[in-house]
Amino acid sequence: MSANLKRSNAPIFWLLFGAGGMLSALLGPMLVFITGIAIPLGLILSPDAMSYTHMQAFAHHWIGAGFIWVIVSLFLWHAGHRIFHSLHDVGIHAGTAAKLICYGIPLVATIVAARALITSVV
Protein backbone atom coordinates (compact mmCIF):
# COMPACT_ATOMS: atom_id res chain seq x y z
CA MET A 1 0.00 0.00 0.00
CA SER A 2 2.57 2.60 1.18
CA ALA A 3 0.20 5.42 2.06
CA ASN A 4 0.79 8.94 0.91
CA LEU A 5 0.83 10.62 4.28
CA LYS A 6 1.12 14.15 2.95
CA ARG A 7 -1.46 16.31 4.70
CA SER A 8 -4.45 16.85 2.45
CA ASN A 9 -5.66 20.41 1.94
CA ALA A 10 -9.15 19.11 1.25
CA PRO A 11 -10.63 20.58 4.48
CA ILE A 12 -10.62 24.09 2.97
CA PHE A 13 -12.66 23.03 -0.04
CA TRP A 14 -14.72 20.59 1.97
CA LEU A 15 -15.78 23.31 4.41
CA LEU A 16 -16.66 25.74 1.62
CA PHE A 17 -18.52 22.92 -0.09
CA GLY A 18 -20.34 22.03 3.11
CA ALA A 19 -21.27 25.60 3.89
CA GLY A 20 -22.52 26.15 0.34
CA GLY A 21 -24.45 22.90 0.45
CA MET A 22 -26.13 23.77 3.70
CA LEU A 23 -27.01 27.23 2.46
CA SER A 24 -28.31 26.06 -0.89
CA ALA A 25 -30.43 23.39 0.79
CA LEU A 26 -31.89 25.94 3.19
CA LEU A 27 -32.27 28.92 0.87
CA GLY A 28 -32.04 27.58 -2.69
CA PRO A 29 -35.65 26.38 -3.11
CA MET A 30 -36.96 29.53 -1.44
CA LEU A 31 -34.91 31.76 -3.72
CA VAL A 32 -36.08 29.86 -6.78
CA PHE A 33 -39.65 30.22 -5.58
CA ILE A 34 -39.36 33.95 -4.88
CA THR A 35 -37.34 34.98 -7.91
CA GLY A 36 -38.68 32.46 -10.42
CA ILE A 37 -42.33 31.94 -9.47
CA ALA A 38 -43.76 34.25 -6.81
CA ILE A 39 -42.51 37.57 -8.16
CA PRO A 40 -43.12 37.05 -11.90
CA LEU A 41 -46.63 35.71 -11.18
CA GLY A 42 -47.36 38.28 -8.53
CA LEU A 43 -48.07 35.59 -5.91
CA ILE A 44 -47.76 36.72 -2.27
CA LEU A 45 -45.14 39.35 -3.20
CA SER A 46 -45.83 42.22 -5.57
CA PRO A 47 -43.91 42.13 -8.89
CA ASP A 48 -42.47 45.42 -7.80
CA ALA A 49 -40.56 43.79 -4.91
CA MET A 50 -37.62 42.96 -7.19
CA SER A 51 -37.69 46.07 -9.32
CA TYR A 52 -34.37 47.63 -10.24
CA THR A 53 -34.63 50.35 -7.62
CA HIS A 54 -35.53 47.93 -4.87
CA MET A 55 -32.75 45.52 -5.71
CA GLN A 56 -30.24 48.33 -6.05
CA ALA A 57 -31.18 49.61 -2.62
CA PHE A 58 -30.83 46.05 -1.31
CA ALA A 59 -27.36 45.69 -2.80
CA HIS A 60 -26.33 49.07 -1.50
CA HIS A 61 -26.99 48.15 2.10
CA TRP A 62 -24.15 46.19 3.69
CA ILE A 63 -26.50 43.45 4.94
CA GLY A 64 -27.99 42.97 1.46
CA ALA A 65 -24.55 43.08 -0.13
CA GLY A 66 -23.22 40.55 2.36
CA PHE A 67 -26.16 38.26 1.65
CA ILE A 68 -25.63 38.43 -2.11
CA TRP A 69 -21.90 37.83 -1.70
CA VAL A 70 -22.35 34.79 0.52
CA ILE A 71 -25.02 33.30 -1.75
CA VAL A 72 -23.04 33.82 -4.96
CA SER A 73 -19.69 32.64 -3.66
CA LEU A 74 -20.71 29.71 -1.47
CA PHE A 75 -23.17 28.33 -4.02
CA LEU A 76 -20.36 28.39 -6.57
CA TRP A 77 -17.84 26.76 -4.22
CA HIS A 78 -20.40 24.05 -3.60
CA ALA A 79 -21.10 23.57 -7.30
CA GLY A 80 -17.42 23.56 -8.27
CA HIS A 81 -16.52 20.90 -5.70
CA ARG A 82 -19.53 18.79 -6.66
CA ILE A 83 -18.70 18.98 -10.37
CA PHE A 84 -15.03 18.18 -9.75
CA HIS A 85 -15.91 15.06 -7.77
CA SER A 86 -18.65 14.01 -10.19
CA LEU A 87 -16.14 14.13 -13.05
CA HIS A 88 -13.97 11.72 -11.04
CA ASP A 89 -17.01 9.51 -10.34
CA VAL A 90 -17.92 9.14 -14.02
CA GLY A 91 -14.35 8.15 -14.78
CA ILE A 92 -12.93 11.44 -16.01
CA HIS A 93 -9.89 11.76 -13.80
CA ALA A 94 -9.41 15.33 -14.70
CA GLY A 95 -6.21 16.71 -13.33
CA THR A 96 -4.94 20.19 -12.75
CA ALA A 97 -6.96 21.74 -15.59
CA ALA A 98 -10.30 20.60 -14.16
CA LYS A 99 -9.19 21.64 -10.70
CA LEU A 100 -8.32 25.10 -11.97
CA ILE A 101 -11.69 25.47 -13.70
CA CYS A 102 -13.82 23.97 -10.91
CA TYR A 103 -12.18 25.93 -8.12
CA GLY A 104 -10.95 28.88 -10.17
CA ILE A 105 -14.44 30.02 -11.20
CA PRO A 106 -15.71 30.20 -7.59
CA LEU A 107 -12.52 31.93 -6.52
CA VAL A 108 -12.72 34.55 -9.28
CA ALA A 109 -16.46 34.99 -8.70
CA THR A 110 -15.90 35.43 -4.97
CA ILE A 111 -13.35 38.18 -5.60
CA VAL A 112 -15.33 39.91 -8.37
CA ALA A 113 -18.55 39.79 -6.33
CA ALA A 114 -16.77 41.14 -3.27
CA ARG A 115 -15.29 44.04 -5.26
CA ALA A 116 -18.57 44.90 -6.98
CA LEU A 117 -20.52 44.78 -3.73
CA ILE A 118 -17.98 46.75 -1.74
CA THR A 119 -17.99 49.51 -4.35
CA SER A 120 -21.80 49.50 -4.32
CA VAL A 121 -21.96 49.87 -0.55
CA VAL A 122 -19.35 52.62 -0.15
Next chain:
Amino acid sequence: MELQARRQNRKESRPAMSEIEKTIPIEVLRYRPEQDTEPVLQTFQVPFTDDMSVLQGLQYIKDYLDGSLSFRWSCRMAICGSCGMMVNGKPSLSCKTFLRDYYPGGLRIEALAHFPIERDLVIVMDDFIEKLESIKPYIIPKTPRALSEGEYLQTPEERDVYEQFSSCINCMLCYAACPQYGLNSKFVGPGIMALLHRYNMDSRDGGTEQRMELVHSEDGVFNCTAVGYCSEVCPKHVDPANAVNINKTESAKDYFLRFVAPKGAAK
Protein backbone atom coordinates in the same frame (compact mmCIF):
# COMPACT_ATOMS: atom_id res chain seq x y z
CA MET B 1 -8.95 -41.59 2.11
CA GLU B 2 -10.66 -40.33 5.20
CA LEU B 3 -11.96 -37.35 3.28
CA GLN B 4 -13.36 -39.63 0.62
CA ALA B 5 -15.14 -41.62 3.26
CA ARG B 6 -16.54 -38.49 4.83
CA ARG B 7 -17.75 -37.23 1.50
CA GLN B 8 -19.33 -40.58 0.82
CA ASN B 9 -21.03 -40.42 4.18
CA ARG B 10 -22.32 -36.98 3.50
CA LYS B 11 -23.72 -38.12 0.18
CA GLU B 12 -25.57 -40.94 1.85
CA SER B 13 -26.80 -38.90 4.74
CA ARG B 14 -28.21 -36.48 2.24
CA PRO B 15 -30.71 -38.53 0.24
CA ALA B 16 -33.12 -35.65 0.69
CA MET B 17 -31.32 -33.94 -2.19
CA SER B 18 -32.61 -36.41 -4.74
CA GLU B 19 -36.14 -35.86 -3.55
CA ILE B 20 -35.88 -32.13 -3.96
CA GLU B 21 -37.55 -31.08 -7.13
CA LYS B 22 -36.60 -27.40 -6.92
CA THR B 23 -33.41 -26.44 -8.70
CA ILE B 24 -31.96 -23.01 -9.23
CA PRO B 25 -29.45 -21.86 -11.83
CA ILE B 26 -26.34 -20.37 -10.22
CA GLU B 27 -23.94 -18.49 -12.43
CA VAL B 28 -20.47 -18.41 -10.93
CA LEU B 29 -17.57 -16.27 -12.04
CA ARG B 30 -14.65 -18.63 -12.56
CA TYR B 31 -11.03 -17.69 -12.85
CA ARG B 32 -8.45 -20.42 -12.98
CA PRO B 33 -5.19 -18.67 -13.81
CA GLU B 34 -3.69 -21.83 -15.33
CA GLN B 35 -6.44 -22.09 -17.96
CA ASP B 36 -8.43 -18.83 -18.11
CA THR B 37 -6.96 -15.68 -19.56
CA GLU B 38 -9.81 -13.74 -17.99
CA PRO B 39 -12.69 -14.54 -15.63
CA VAL B 40 -15.59 -16.42 -17.25
CA LEU B 41 -19.10 -17.25 -16.08
CA GLN B 42 -20.15 -20.85 -15.60
CA THR B 43 -23.72 -21.93 -14.83
CA PHE B 44 -24.65 -24.78 -12.50
CA GLN B 45 -28.12 -26.19 -11.84
CA VAL B 46 -28.31 -26.60 -8.09
CA PRO B 47 -31.07 -28.48 -6.23
CA PHE B 48 -31.98 -26.63 -3.09
CA THR B 49 -34.23 -26.43 -0.07
CA ASP B 50 -35.63 -23.25 1.41
CA ASP B 51 -33.18 -23.24 4.29
CA MET B 52 -30.10 -23.28 2.05
CA SER B 53 -27.78 -20.30 1.96
CA VAL B 54 -25.89 -19.18 -1.13
CA LEU B 55 -22.77 -20.59 0.54
CA GLN B 56 -24.44 -23.98 0.83
CA GLY B 57 -25.28 -23.71 -2.86
CA LEU B 58 -21.59 -23.25 -3.60
CA GLN B 59 -20.71 -26.13 -1.31
CA TYR B 60 -23.16 -28.29 -3.22
CA ILE B 61 -21.40 -27.36 -6.46
CA LYS B 62 -18.00 -28.14 -4.96
CA ASP B 63 -19.12 -31.46 -3.47
CA TYR B 64 -21.21 -32.80 -6.35
CA LEU B 65 -20.68 -30.84 -9.57
CA ASP B 66 -17.18 -29.34 -9.78
CA GLY B 67 -14.62 -29.94 -7.07
CA SER B 68 -12.29 -27.32 -8.50
CA LEU B 69 -14.47 -24.36 -7.48
CA SER B 70 -12.64 -22.17 -4.96
CA PHE B 71 -14.17 -19.87 -2.36
CA ARG B 72 -13.51 -18.81 1.23
CA TRP B 73 -15.71 -19.61 4.18
CA SER B 74 -15.44 -20.74 7.74
CA CYS B 75 -18.13 -20.02 10.32
CA ARG B 76 -21.34 -20.26 8.22
CA MET B 77 -22.94 -17.84 10.66
CA ALA B 78 -21.95 -14.32 9.66
CA ILE B 79 -19.19 -13.97 12.20
CA CYS B 80 -15.86 -14.81 10.56
CA GLY B 81 -16.21 -12.43 7.63
CA SER B 82 -14.57 -14.71 5.08
CA CYS B 83 -17.45 -15.54 2.71
CA GLY B 84 -18.06 -12.11 1.16
CA MET B 85 -18.94 -12.12 -2.54
CA MET B 86 -21.08 -10.28 -5.04
CA VAL B 87 -24.55 -11.82 -5.25
CA ASN B 88 -26.42 -10.35 -8.20
CA GLY B 89 -24.03 -7.43 -8.05
CA LYS B 90 -24.53 -6.70 -4.36
CA PRO B 91 -21.73 -7.25 -1.84
CA SER B 92 -23.10 -9.97 0.48
CA LEU B 93 -22.04 -12.59 3.00
CA SER B 94 -22.93 -15.76 1.14
CA CYS B 95 -23.74 -17.55 4.41
CA LYS B 96 -26.29 -14.87 5.30
CA THR B 97 -27.95 -14.78 1.86
CA PHE B 98 -30.55 -17.37 0.89
CA LEU B 99 -31.13 -19.18 -2.39
CA ARG B 100 -34.92 -19.06 -1.94
CA ASP B 101 -34.86 -15.28 -2.38
CA TYR B 102 -33.56 -15.74 -5.95
CA TYR B 103 -35.92 -18.51 -6.98
CA PRO B 104 -36.97 -19.12 -9.73
CA GLY B 105 -34.85 -16.53 -11.56
CA GLY B 106 -31.45 -17.70 -10.40
CA LEU B 107 -28.45 -15.73 -9.27
CA ARG B 108 -25.00 -14.68 -10.29
CA ILE B 109 -22.09 -14.98 -7.87
CA GLU B 110 -18.87 -13.09 -8.47
CA ALA B 111 -15.72 -12.33 -6.51
CA LEU B 112 -15.89 -9.21 -4.33
CA ALA B 113 -15.66 -6.11 -6.48
CA HIS B 114 -12.64 -3.78 -6.38
CA PHE B 115 -10.18 -6.50 -5.34
CA PRO B 116 -7.88 -8.52 -7.60
CA ILE B 117 -9.04 -12.12 -8.07
CA GLU B 118 -6.69 -14.81 -6.91
CA ARG B 119 -8.84 -17.71 -8.06
CA ASP B 120 -12.59 -18.05 -8.71
CA LEU B 121 -14.29 -16.32 -5.77
CA VAL B 122 -11.11 -15.89 -3.76
CA ILE B 123 -9.80 -12.35 -3.79
CA VAL B 124 -6.38 -10.93 -2.95
CA MET B 125 -6.87 -9.07 0.31
CA ASP B 126 -3.31 -7.82 0.87
CA ASP B 127 -4.32 -4.19 0.52
CA PHE B 128 -6.94 -4.49 3.23
CA ILE B 129 -4.62 -6.34 5.60
CA GLU B 130 -1.83 -3.81 5.12
CA LYS B 131 -4.24 -0.98 5.86
CA LEU B 132 -5.52 -2.83 8.89
CA GLU B 133 -2.00 -3.22 10.25
CA SER B 134 -1.14 0.38 9.51
CA ILE B 135 -3.82 1.79 11.83
CA LYS B 136 -2.54 -0.16 14.86
CA PRO B 137 -5.82 -1.94 15.58
CA TYR B 138 -5.13 -2.53 19.26
CA ILE B 139 -5.21 -0.50 22.44
CA ILE B 140 -2.15 1.67 22.87
CA PRO B 141 -2.04 2.55 26.58
CA LYS B 142 -1.74 6.23 27.47
CA THR B 143 0.99 5.37 29.97
CA PRO B 144 2.76 2.05 30.44
CA ARG B 145 1.00 -0.01 33.04
CA ALA B 146 2.34 -2.81 35.19
CA LEU B 147 0.40 -6.02 35.63
CA SER B 148 0.29 -5.36 39.35
CA GLU B 149 -1.82 -2.26 38.71
CA GLY B 150 -4.64 -4.53 37.73
CA GLU B 151 -7.14 -4.34 34.90
CA TYR B 152 -8.37 -1.30 33.05
CA LEU B 153 -11.77 -0.22 34.20
CA GLN B 154 -14.35 1.07 31.77
CA THR B 155 -17.92 2.12 32.45
CA PRO B 156 -20.78 0.92 30.22
CA GLU B 157 -21.14 4.52 29.03
CA GLU B 158 -17.50 4.62 27.96
CA ARG B 159 -17.97 1.33 26.14
CA ASP B 160 -21.11 2.50 24.33
CA VAL B 161 -19.09 5.20 22.57
CA TYR B 162 -17.21 2.66 20.44
CA GLU B 163 -19.12 -0.58 20.72
CA GLN B 164 -20.92 -0.33 17.40
CA PHE B 165 -17.62 0.16 15.54
CA SER B 166 -16.09 -2.82 17.30
CA SER B 167 -18.58 -5.18 15.60
CA CYS B 168 -16.63 -5.11 12.35
CA ILE B 169 -15.72 -8.61 11.13
CA ASN B 170 -13.30 -7.48 8.38
CA CYS B 171 -15.54 -8.90 5.66
CA MET B 172 -14.63 -6.13 3.18
CA LEU B 173 -18.17 -5.86 1.83
CA CYS B 174 -17.97 -2.11 2.41
CA TYR B 175 -14.87 -1.93 0.19
CA ALA B 176 -16.69 -3.75 -2.58
CA ALA B 177 -19.53 -1.25 -2.12
CA CYS B 178 -17.38 1.89 -2.07
CA PRO B 179 -17.14 3.55 -5.50
CA GLN B 180 -14.27 5.72 -4.31
CA TYR B 181 -12.20 2.71 -3.23
CA GLY B 182 -13.00 1.24 -6.65
CA LEU B 183 -11.58 4.33 -8.35
CA ASN B 184 -8.60 4.77 -6.05
CA SER B 185 -7.54 1.86 -3.89
CA LYS B 186 -5.11 4.05 -1.96
CA PHE B 187 -8.11 5.49 -0.12
CA VAL B 188 -8.08 4.16 3.46
CA GLY B 189 -11.72 3.10 2.99
CA PRO B 190 -14.78 2.54 5.19
CA GLY B 191 -14.10 -0.57 7.29
CA ILE B 192 -10.60 0.48 8.32
CA MET B 193 -11.92 3.91 9.28
CA ALA B 194 -14.57 2.23 11.46
CA LEU B 195 -11.85 0.25 13.24
CA LEU B 196 -9.56 3.23 13.56
CA HIS B 197 -12.42 5.15 15.11
CA ARG B 198 -13.20 2.23 17.42
CA TYR B 199 -9.73 2.42 18.98
CA ASN B 200 -9.57 6.22 19.02
CA MET B 201 -12.85 6.32 20.92
CA ASP B 202 -11.79 3.77 23.52
CA SER B 203 -11.26 5.36 26.94
CA ARG B 204 -8.30 3.04 27.58
CA ASP B 205 -6.51 4.08 24.40
CA GLY B 206 -3.96 6.83 23.89
CA GLY B 207 -3.00 6.18 20.27
CA THR B 208 -5.25 8.69 18.49
CA GLU B 209 -2.45 10.96 17.33
CA GLN B 210 -0.53 8.12 15.75
CA ARG B 211 -3.60 7.05 13.82
CA MET B 212 -4.78 10.47 12.67
CA GLU B 213 -1.89 11.13 10.31
CA LEU B 214 -3.45 8.72 7.82
CA VAL B 215 -6.92 10.24 8.34
CA HIS B 216 -5.63 13.74 7.51
CA SER B 217 -3.55 12.57 4.55
CA GLU B 218 -4.10 12.52 0.80
CA ASP B 219 -5.23 8.89 1.18
CA GLY B 220 -7.48 9.76 4.11
CA VAL B 221 -11.14 10.52 4.74
CA PHE B 222 -11.56 13.29 2.19
CA ASN B 223 -11.59 10.76 -0.63
CA CYS B 224 -15.08 9.87 0.57
CA THR B 225 -17.93 11.57 -1.29
CA ALA B 226 -20.60 10.48 1.22
CA VAL B 227 -22.23 7.82 -0.94
CA GLY B 228 -23.23 5.75 2.11
CA TYR B 229 -23.55 2.39 0.33
CA CYS B 230 -20.85 0.96 2.65
CA SER B 231 -23.17 1.25 5.64
CA GLU B 232 -26.05 -0.19 3.68
CA VAL B 233 -24.21 -3.43 2.83
CA CYS B 234 -22.49 -3.87 6.20
CA PRO B 235 -23.80 -7.14 7.68
CA LYS B 236 -22.95 -6.06 11.24
CA HIS B 237 -24.56 -2.59 11.27
CA VAL B 238 -21.21 -0.98 11.96
CA ASP B 239 -22.10 2.15 9.95
CA PRO B 240 -18.60 2.82 8.61
CA ALA B 241 -19.91 5.87 6.71
CA ASN B 242 -20.58 7.49 10.06
CA ALA B 243 -17.03 6.81 11.23
CA VAL B 244 -15.71 8.43 8.05
CA ASN B 245 -18.00 11.42 8.48
CA ILE B 246 -17.12 12.02 12.11
CA ASN B 247 -13.45 11.93 11.16
CA LYS B 248 -13.92 14.38 8.30
CA THR B 249 -15.14 16.87 10.88
CA GLU B 250 -12.30 15.93 13.25
CA SER B 251 -9.76 16.29 10.47
CA ALA B 252 -11.13 19.65 9.30
CA LYS B 253 -11.02 20.93 12.88
CA ASP B 254 -7.45 19.77 13.22
CA TYR B 255 -6.51 21.32 9.88
CA PHE B 256 -7.38 24.79 11.10
CA LEU B 257 -6.84 24.48 14.83
CA ARG B 258 -3.39 22.89 14.61
CA PHE B 259 -1.95 26.40 14.24
CA VAL B 260 -3.61 27.38 17.50
CA ALA B 261 -2.68 24.26 19.43
CA PRO B 262 -0.06 22.34 17.44
CA LYS B 263 0.04 18.65 18.15
CA GLY B 264 2.56 17.74 15.53
CA ALA B 265 0.77 14.59 14.42
CA ALA B 266 0.76 15.40 10.71
CA LYS B 267 3.32 16.72 8.31
